[in-house]
Amino acid sequence: MMRRLIFALLAVALLAATGCNIDQPEQPPAPTDVIEIISTTEAPPSPRPSPAPTSTVVPLEIASQAPSDTPTPARPEASPTATSVYFEYLVNEGETMYYILQLPQHGYGYEPNVAATVVALNANIPDADSVRGGITILIPRPTLTPTPLGAESTQEFFATIGADDSSGVVLPAGATVGCHTVEAGDAIIGVAVQHNTTLEILHGLNRDLNWFGCNFTLPSGGENCAPYLSIGQCVRVPLPTPLPTKFPTPSGDETATPTATKLAPRLLYPADGATVPALPLLIQWVGLAGMNEADEYLIELVDQTLNQSLRQVTRANSFRVPAAFLPADGQRHVIQWRVSVARSNAQGVYNYVGAEGEWRTFEWLGG
Secondary structure, eight states: OOOHHHHHHHHHHHHHHTTTTTTTOOOOOOOOEEEEOOSSOOOOOSOOOOOOSSOOOOOOOOOOOOOOOOOOOOOOOOOOOOOEEEEEOOOOOOOHEEEEEEESSTOOOOOOHHHHHHHHHHOOOSTTTOOOOOEEOOOOOOOOOOOTTTTHHHHHHHHHTTOOOOOOOOOOOOEEEEEEETTOOOOOHHHHHHOOHHHHHHHHHHTSSSOOOTTSTTTTTTTTTTOOOOOOOOOEEEEEEOOOOOOOOOOOOOOOOOOOOOOOOEEEEETTTTTTTSOEEEEEOOOOTTOOOTTEEEEEEEEEETTTTEEEEESSSSEOOOOSSOOOOOOOOOOEEEEEEEEEEETTEEEOOOOOOOOEEEOOOOO
């Protein structure tokens, strides 16, 4: 019995020494299988989804942008719709191109170049003389120009006298407006010359007159510029600004100033050296103020090509040349013309009163 107990104790001691690795040589670690992951475009057999193949995974670094002097462009904001550069106008029956352009809302005068632009813009207008009612046309808006010096004071002055200031006319600083009372034989161009002004300024002061057909780029307004004037009518005209005048002290050696000879009328149309079309012709001149009741305008025309002449008298400041004097051979005819003041004697012969008119020349195209 004692012997069995001793053997059991020795066995337990041996097992204890083995569990504590006492004096046991160090064993090498067991080999480990190494699994190498190789990038491939083929999906692995595993049913789980695999990430896109990459050779190397590199951390992504976001670089901070260096400060720049150039500001970051702002996001464009929606801007309101700009005003169209064209007017849209519905043409009424009987309206003409130049009538439409001279309507107040369009802001033009008699301007052939604008009419040509309108024709080019609108395929439904073959030419400036062929506008028909019922169509809608485009009209370019006038180009904005800097406000002329004196425009504001002119508008204020127009407001005080109740005149229309929409024409854009600018009067000299300090100018005032008076009234020209129409007399027999007066024409608008004569009123302009008498008051040293222009038809455009008279147009701005007298918008109630019928200015249709007037071309303000011409001093005379053109052949068709003839606003109707009635005797006794008041036509607004600019008055000259009074200036201080110094009167010299008489010395006693002054000579008498001779009485001025009555001047000849100033010719307006046709201009000297002009070429006029083969149409009936209305010649025009500036009427003279203070004519005697017996005085008349003597018109003289000479066709130098045919060596024919025509003489006629009138009290008006225009004369329509008879159709018989119109060249009919298809050739250019050189025409000389002048206007003088003349008076008839008891025998019916006209004599010049004052200075004789100066000759002017133009070419008249044959029909």
